[in-house]
Amino acid sequence: MNNYSKTHVAADAQRTELHDTLSLTGxxxxxxxxxxxxxxxxxxxxxxxxxxxxxVSGRGYMEIDGEKVxxxxxxxxxxxxxxSRKLHATTDMTSVCIQVKAGSLTQWTMTDAxx
Amino acid sequence: MNNYSKTHVAADAQRTELHDTLSLTGxxxxxxxxxxxxxxxxxxxxxxxxxxxxxVSGRGYMEIDGEKVxxxxxxxxxxxxxxSRKLHATTDMTSVCIQVKAGSLTQWTMTDAxx
Numbered sequence: 001m002n003n004y005s006k007t008h009v010a011a012d013a014q015r016t017e018l019h020d021t022l023s024l025t026g027x028x029x030x031x032x033x034x035x036x037x038x039x040x041x042x043x044x045x046x047x048x049x050x051x052x053x054x055x056v057s058g059r060g061y062m063e064i065d066g067e068k069v070x071x072x073x074x075x076x077x078x079x080x081x082x083x084s085r086k087l088h089a090t091t092d093m094t095s096v097c098i099q100v101k102a103g104s105l106t107q108w109t110m111t112d113a114x115x
Numbered sequence: 116m117n118n119y120s121k122t123h124v125a126a127d128a129q130r131t132e133l134h135d136t137l138s139l140t141g142x143x144x145x146x147x148x149x150x151x152x153x154x155x156x157x158x159x160x161x162x163x164x165x166x167x168x169x170x171v172s173g174r175g176y177m178e179i180d181g182e183k184v185x186x187x188x189x190x191x192x193x194x195x196x197x198x199s200r201k202l203h204a205t206t207d208m209t210s211v212c213i214q215v216k217a218g219s220l221t222q223w224t225m226t227d228a229x230x
Contacts, residue, residue, distance in 0.1 A: 003198035004179050008189050018167075019223065022193040026165045026215030027142065028223035029191070042230055049220075049227045050141045052133075054211065056171065064119045075123050076144070078137040083118035096169065096211075099227065100141030104219035105164075108134065108143035112164045112214070115157055 011094075028099040034060070034089035046081040050102040053077040058093030062086070071095075126209075143214040149175070149204035161196040165217040168192040173208030177201070186210075 005022045009031045019028040036058075043063070053062070055075045062069045063086045064079060071077065071093075079085050081102050087095070120137045124146045133144040143164075149155075151173075158178070168177070170190045177184045178201045179194060186192065186208075194200050196217050202210070 003195045004177075004184065004193060006184060006186075006190060006192045008187075009191060011189060017224070018191055019220075022167070022191060024165065024167065024193055024215075024220070025217050026219045027167060027213065028220065029167060029213075030224075045229045047222070047227050047229060049223060050139065052137070052139065052142060052144060062119075069119065069121060071121075072123075074126060075121060076133055076137060077121045078119060078139055080118045098142065098144075098213060099220070099223050100215050101219050101221060102140050104141045104216050105134075105139070105143065105214070106216060107162070108164060108214050109132070109145075112162050114160045114162060 026100065026104070030097045031094070032097065033092070033094045034087070036089055036091045039088040040086050043084045043086045045084050046099070048101055049081055049099045051079045052098040052100070053079070054096040054098075056094040056096060058089065058091045060087065060089040060091070060093045063088070141215065141219070145212045146209065147212065148207070148209045149202070151204055151206045154203040155201050158199045158201045160199050161214070163216055164196055164214045166194045167213040167215070168194070169211040169213075171209040171211060173204065173206045175202065175204040175206070175208045178203070
């Protein structure tokens with residue numbers, strides 16, 4: 001496998017999945033743009049993956065286990081695998097969703113880096 | 116552990132690490148804003164972590180194993196653990212760096228989701 005891979009996601013792309021494009025081995029990443037007033041049409045949870053959401057632009061909210069969590073540009077949200085979740089866009093909203101295996105990270109930054 | 120955790124990263128924050136703040140267990144995520152003309156002052160590689168970079172705004176480049184890889188807003192970059200890398204900002208640049216353990220993801224999206 002190459003030492004790096006790169007791609008570009010256009011600002012108006014509706015949904016882009018990066019796992020295969022970038023040959024990721026430790027995460028799936030998707031970039032999603034939703035129109036104002038729309039929602040993901042179902043609740044879902046995960047078997048083993050933690051999800052990390054980043055709101056790039058716009059505003060919306062996540063329903064998590066019956067709670068409404070407001071989201072705006074600059075917000076970061078971790079959702080545990082077993083939590084039931086559904087994302088709503090209040091305005092046009094672009095978000096990043098990172099899926100990683102819960103409990104998989106064993107060391108990072110200063111302990112994993114080699115200078 | 117809670118079913119979710121949330122934080123906000125201000126647009127003018129210089130460096131924010133999210134692992135502890137969000138109680139992440141499968142990734143370390145940092146958000147970094149660099150001034151035009153600055154660079155990370157050293158090359159580094161990783162023992163076991165894959166890095167995924169997202170350029171949120173601005174423009175710069177990554178030196179990877181002697182190659183210059185241009186970066187602009189909307190770009191996504193995967194860097195293999197063993198690659199030697201150094202990030203440069205050409206303009207003011209905000210980027211996200213996601214560290215995950217290489218090879219840790221075993222299933223995702225349709226196979227990991229429960230509807």
